[in-house]
Structure formats: C-alpha cells, structure tokens
Amino acid sequence: MDATTPGPLAPDVLDRDDLRRALAEHDFAAAFALIKKWGGLSQNRIASACQLTPGKVSTIIRGRHQVTSFDVICRISDGLRIPGRMLGLADRSWEGQPPPIRIRPSLWLHGHPRTHPGSPMRP
Secondary structure (H helix, E strand, O other): OOOOOOOOOOHHHHOOHHHHHHHHOOOHHHHHHHHHHHHOOOHHHHHHHHOOOHHHHHHHHOOOOOOOOHHHHHHHHHHHOOOHHHHOOOOOOOOOOOOOOOOOOOOEEOOEEOOOOOOOOOO
C-alpha cells in the first residue's frame, strides 16, 4: 500500500483486541494511533486512504475531534479495508462474499434410488 492507494491492514493488526475494541467503540483516536504503531501507516497514509486531510487525522489522534459522520466512518472502513462488521456497518462492497451454499439433492434416499431429485421413491 502506498500513500494514495488504500489497501488492507495485515490480519494480525486487525486481530488485535485493542484495535477491535477501539473500532467497535468508534474511538478513532485510539484506532488511528494503533494503526500507526502496528500497521506501520503514517498519518499522511491514513489521511490519504480515508480521504481526510493530514491535519484532520492529527486532530483525531490527539482527541480534539471525534468522528461521528456516517460518511467518514464508511471512508475509514473502505480506505483502510476494515471490515464493516468491525465498525457496526454492513459488509462493504469490496468484502469478499462467501460462495453460496449449494445443496445437491441426493439421488439415493434411505438406500433407494430416485429417478431424479424430487421424484417419489421407487419401490
């Protein structure tokens, strides 16, 4: 990830209990500080990824500004690739969708073959 290209944080960073707690509580001062420390991102990289100014990120980290805007929270999620559920959001469009579960009807039921799925059993 470079200064202008958002990208995922390493799984070990997202798995940290302190970061998970900060994100769940929308404590972005703590979250950004932890992302800087453990994710290796500068304030400028965080700002660029989240479409914020470096000055705004600085005031957030220092606790002088609290993020309350839904739009900004979505930009933080999308820019840093933080799964929506970690911020109380729905899954984001970029989150991988699990493959649908496909259940193939068995051609055998209780040891008796069927002519095709859904048809009655043969005697």
